[in-house]
Amino acid sequence: MSTLPPGPRGQFGAILGYLRDPLHCMVPMVARYGDPFTLPGKPPIVCTGEPEGIRAIYTADPDTLAPAAADMAVFLGDTSLILVGGAEHRRLRRLAAPPFHAARMRAHGARIIAITEAHTSAWQEGEVASIHALAQKISLDVILRVIFGLEQPAAMAAFAELLQRTLDGISPLLALFPALRRDFAGLGPFAAFRRRQRALHAALDEQIAAARATEPRADLLSLLVHARDDAGEALTDQELRDQLLLLVIAGHETTAIAIAWAFDALLRPENAAALERLRAELDALGPAPEPAAIDRAPYLEAACNETLRRYPLAPAPAPRRLLQPMELLGYKLPAGVGVAAGIGVAHFREATYPEPLVFRPERFLERTFSPFEFLPFGGGARRCLGAALAGYEMRLVVATLIRGFVLRLRSLRPDLGKVRAANAGPRHGVEVEVVERT
Template sequence: MSLDVIIRTIFGVSTGERIAACGRGVRDSIAAFGPLIATFRALQRDFGGFGPWARFRRLLGGVHDLLRQEIAARDPARPGDDILSLLVAARDESGAAMDEQEIVEQLFTMVIAGHETTATALAWAVDELLRRPELLGDLREELRPLGGDPDRLAQSPLLDAVCAETLRLHPLIPLVSRKLLRPFEVGGFLLPAGTGLGACLLLVHLREARYPEPLSFRPQRFLDGKHPPPHEYLPFGGGARRCLGAAFALHEMKVVLATLILEFELELAAAPARTGARRHHRPQGGVPVVRRR
């Protein structure tokens, strides 16, 4: 669902073989970029066209080719309101258009960052809610009078709290890091330029002084306007480099989760122990559910 949403947003369409092929290519590219080649640069070699890196590069090249076809099909003189049309029509202060390769890379980044992260957050939210039938019932009762209107659903205080607590307990990335361009003092230590410095989101979100019983899923901590300051709650990073798609992703998460809750009766197909339940910070094997209308 999240991949369909981001593709519609970027390309402005929901049908068409090229768009479907783009979705397949994105899923295959993500699956091919395994933890080994992501971690060990020595494996990021072609080996004469064989091996996991060569396969990943072929899949990525196929997606890039599809994106170039979509770029070529756009008329800069007749821009639409989708992101691709806006990028094609964009001009800098000298009147120059964006380079095609730059547009391709921007689009691919948006597709990757805009769907897998939201899908992971939704999986954790469903998992947490289905383990708490009373909370799920309370949320359904709050959402039911809103009539399925997306904007009204997104304003639900309890839904907002459930999403906020999901992102607190299950941040999509564990660490945000930067390389220092100049010396920087932190905690009484002077770090030289070139030092890698990281902020661990998970540790920030598990500070008991800010979040009592930090390992417990308690959306109530975010009700009544109790959102903590940005430096103590940062699922989308912070500062000037905070995720540009934060508002979009959170709105999508709320609408999809609310729609699932209102239209279906869901229950966990199995509720195994949570130990070792993460793979790349998403639930290992997904969250199998039984769905009934």
């Protein structure tokens, strides 16, 4: 008979630990139960941060794994790429992936810098601002332009507000406890969420209809509307809407959080040497460097990678349910059980990253980490579709802000993070004061 690895008995303690300290909640579990360990639930999820275990999950035949988060369909739609498996997943990936290639993303470099400058043009000495709030505005503008080609500020603002209101309506309680997703005669948080969601869907349907009615354009929506699969079939309106929603949701909050964490780390006094080295590298690029020159700056890339390592957005994103038994680190796991690559374990492994809680970009200059050791964007057949855009945007926004301002953190109290929808962002928003415009 197969036995699952040990783990906490009840779900409640694990969920509480996640809500209290989302970035580091898995480290004590490994200390207590070893690696791999099992998170209770339906299905139970076997989690590992061991590179060999992660390799086993990410290199398994994708047809033997299915997404384990199907209960999120109520938020994302039944045909969302992140919720479908097998041939349907392959089809949607083939249609949606080409516009996200790194080379295409580079076409947006100057615009990303311009958007960042526009959102900070009024900043003066003494100004107080939240880097998280700023980064949300920047990344939402970027994703709306990349996906919809939306240019007019009024159209962008209206859409951005609808989206933000819908996302804010997904409280961690609604996300974690499906039983709370009930409409109490039009009252309660779920009913309110549904109303906002309907308005957002109507706005998306309008965009889809407009893209269908016009000649092909360069934005992602247009590419998706005109794309055909191997059988010559186009995406249906629902498939289009579900993918657009996923891309906007997955594509802006995540990048904004990553940018905010970069400043939470770089502005701390203990990391002053890292900030100084980064500033010197960026200053050496001259007064108005091309986006490509910024993108090539090695210490900038190392600092962004170290941010993505030290502040994993989710400790174990996108669990997979086994459709066939799997051997994982000596355990014979039966079909039906879930498995997850524990980013929140892998990124804090002492053996891979000595002094793992210390923010030290130099690690990424001293050695190369395998995709099973450093995996901020997950891996395998479901690796993050927007990884190239996210990394590029993060480097350009961080560089533009560092080049433009001397900033000081308003509070040096450590920030343990706060769960926002599916991600862990900074609890206090990374509030800064502008010391100088440079």
